Amino acid sequence: MKIKLFLFITIGLYLTSCNSNHSHEAEVTNREDVNLQMTAYSNEFELFAEANPFVVGKKSNILSHFSHLPSFKAMEAGSINIRLIINGKEVNQYIDKPTRKGIYSFNLIPTEKGIGQLIFDIKTDQGSFQLTVPKIQVFANNKDALLVAKVKAIVPTANTIAFTKEQSWKIDFATELPKVEPFGQVIKTTAQVHSAQDDEILISSKTNGVVKFSSEYLLEGKAVSDKQVLFSIYGDDLANNNATVRFVEAQNNYEKASADYNRSKELAKEKIVSEKDLQNAKNQYENAKVIYNNLNKNFNKIGQNVSSPINGFVKQIFVKNGQYVEAGQPIATISQNKTLLLKAEVQQKYASILSSINSANIRTIHNNETYTLEQLNGKMVSFGRNTNDDNYMIPVNVQIDNKGAFVSGSFVELYLKTNTNNNAVTIPNVAIMEEQGIYFVFIQLTPELFEKREVKVGSTDGLKTEILKGISPQERIVTVGAVLVKLAQATGTLDAHSGHNH
Numbered sequence: 001m002k003i004k005l006f007l008f009i010t011i012g013l014y015l016t017s018c019n020s021n022h023s024h025e026a027e028v029t030n031r032e033d034v035n036l037q038m039t040a041y042s043n044e045f046e047l048f049a050e051a052n053p054f055v056v057g058k059k060s061n062i063l064s065h066f067s068h069l070p071s072f073k074a075m076e077a078g079s080i081n082i083r084l085i086i087n088g089k090e091v092n093q094y095i096d097k098p099t100r101k102g103i104y105s106f107n108l109i110p111t112e113k114g115i116g117q118l119i120f121d122i123k124t125d126q127g128s129f130q131l132t133v134p135k136i137q138v139f140a141n142n143k144d145a146l147l148v149a150k151v152k153a154i155v156p157t158a159n160t161i162a163f164t165k166e167q168s169w170k171i172d173f174a175t176e177l178p179k180v181e182p183f184g185q186v187i188k189t190t191a192q193v194h195s196a197q198d199d200e201i202l203i204s205s206k207t208n209g210v211v212k213f214s215s216e217y218l219l220e221g222k223a224v225s226d227k228q229v230l231f232s233i234y235g236d237d238l239a240n241n242n243a244t245v246r247f248v249e250a251q252n253n254y255e256k257a258s259a260d261y262n263r264s265k266e267l268a269k270e271k272i273v274s275e276k277d278l279q280n281a282k283n284q285y286e287n288a289k290v291i292y293n294n295l296n297k298n299f300n301k302i303g304q305n306v307s308s309p310i311n312g313f314v315k316q317i318f319v320k321n322g323q324y325v326e327a328g329q330p331i332a333t334i335s336q337n338k339t340l341l342l343k344a345e346v347q348q349k350y351a352s353i354l355s356s357i358n359s360a361n362i363r364t365i366h367n368n369e370t371y372t373l374e375q376l377n378g379k380m381v382s383f384g385r386n387t388n389d390d391n392y393m394i395p396v397n398v399q400i401d402n403k404g405a406f407v408s409g410s411f412v413e414l415y416l417k418t419n420t421n422n423n424a425v426t427i428p429n430v431a432i433m434e435e436q437g438i439y440f441v442f443i444q445l446t447p448e449l450f451e452k453r454e455v456k457v458g459s460t461d462g463l464k465t466e467i468l469k470g471i472s473p474q475e476r477i478v479t480v481g482a483v484l485v486k487l488a489q490a491t492g493t494l495d496a497h498s499g500h501n502h
Contacts, residue, residue: 034149037446038118040131044069047120047131048165048447053145054084054110054138062106064120065165065447066098072480074102074169078124082106086116086138102169110138154445161442161450161489168447173481175444178427178473183466184420185353186459189396191344191362191414193406196399200315200335205325207304209233213321220317224308224334231306231319231331254285254292261285312336315408340402341381344414345393354383356418360398361462363413364405370462376400415462425471426464431479432457433486441471442478442485450478450485 038049049064062082066075075098082104083092089112099105118133139145156162205211212232224230264281267273315335319325342362346354357380363370373379378400387394396416406412432439432455439457442450455470471477478485 034146034153036149037154037449038133039447040120040133041069042129042131044126044129045075045122045131046072046447047133049133053142053149054108054136055142055145056110056113056138056140058142059107059109062108062118064104064106065102066104066122067102067165067169067447070174072168072174074165075124076101078122080104080123081121082108083119083121084108084110084116084136084138085119086110086112086114086136102165113138113140154449156449157451159452160445161452161485162448163450163485163488164448167484167488168481171481171484173484174479175447175476176428176479177476178425178467178471179464180423180425180473182420182422183424183426183459183461183464184356184418184422186418186461187346187350187353187357187416188460188462189344189346189414189416191342191396191398191412193408193410193412194341194343195315195335195337195408196339196341199337199339200333201309202330203230203306203309203332203334205233205304205306205327205329205331207233208326209304209324211319211321211323211325211331218314218317220314222314224312224314226308226311228308229305230308230314233304233306233325250288250292254288257281257285257288306331308334310334310336335408337402337408340400340406340408342398342400342412342414344396344398344416345391346396346416348387348392348394351394353418354394354396357383357396357416358419359417361415361417362398362400363415363462365411365413367405369405371403371405372463373398373400376403413462415460417461424458424466425473426466427471427477428479429460429463429465431477431482432465433482442482443471444476444478452486452489 034053036049036051036053038047038051040047046067046069047064048067049062051062052058052060054060064080064082066078066080067073068075077097079094079096081092081094083090091108091111093106093108095104095106115135115137118136120131120133122129122131137148139148210233212234214229214231218230261281261284264273264278268275268278312334313336315333315337317332318330319332325331360373360378360380361370362373362376362378378398381397381399382395383397384395396414398414400406427441431441433441438454440452440454443453445451453470456468458466458468460466
């Protein structure tokens, strides 16, 4: 299967000096080391190639660097057939493996003058792919080739940074085009993490008594299962409101009422007991049964057994072993920690746009990880229509699934995103560098040459930032590894072992 893709094709020319550490095999006689810089992208690969200007009858070396996408790591295995097609005539070369990791060195001798295309047919274990570089020009002589090359050459300046493919292959590195997409107003606030109401249950005592833990290892954070006994509440030593006494009394009343009712039924058959007396016996029996069953469900002859109502973990324990409690007093909280509620407050000036909030991004403070509402299967639950007497802020509630990164009771940064019909140029936050309050990005001139460019930033949603001025959507920028490109500029030198020595 052959997949033909060519996207975002660029061709540049770049003047290399005689003392450059690029060591190519191409003939450079009378061409003053002027190299074509060719870049092409597909869904699977990035191509960066340097070649001598193409001249009829002259050998041109095409030093090609192939990176897998989206990882931007070197292509370490695979065969490539390069084809130069001019006026329907083709010259080609096949190489079955890279000369070095990610690098293929081709030599072609053009036979036709004109404008055509350079095609790379790639075969790997993952399949067959194709990259195309259009508008390749072959000249009749060296003089014409050199003249055009010098006019179109990309000349390095003090604001450009060389960062070789070998360097970028060794680190986490990526580039991408800015996005033009709807980007509405963003409300940034702080939210506290709470367990959702149906995800947390408060256990209360149903009687007066003394609490006894079921295990010495019953601690906060301990996993518990549904109907597992956690506490016992003993009341047999109490003088008043003794649950044990009430349980035994209810049991005795139930047993007596049951016996009386059964006897009355037998006597009624022989007309010894009237229907009225039988009905009274039945009523006393059913009343005693209800009282006894109610107590029997939660109590025994010793006291109350307190069980977990759900599978989860012990979030908080409010009593100590041996402590006296009264009926209705909270004992512990059991939480599943699966669904969380983010409770935030926003200023009154945002009241008019709260109804247009359609999504949010959440950033954890402890590790600076940012999640989208969609990643957490979240939703907007509610927002306030008014303020309270003791708080002039407007409440906003967001529900999310806990993916393990959130701790109930902690705080997170919340970026509330609103609907809009206006498009904006946006880039990832990690692409933006800052120096003394000035923001800049690195624009890719070629995959080995970058320009430091100041940008004016707008609002951010925690993942992306709106760019008001400084770049266009057609300019590829460094999105991963920008800090190391910045360091390369600061040092002013490159690692000698990382340059081109092919």
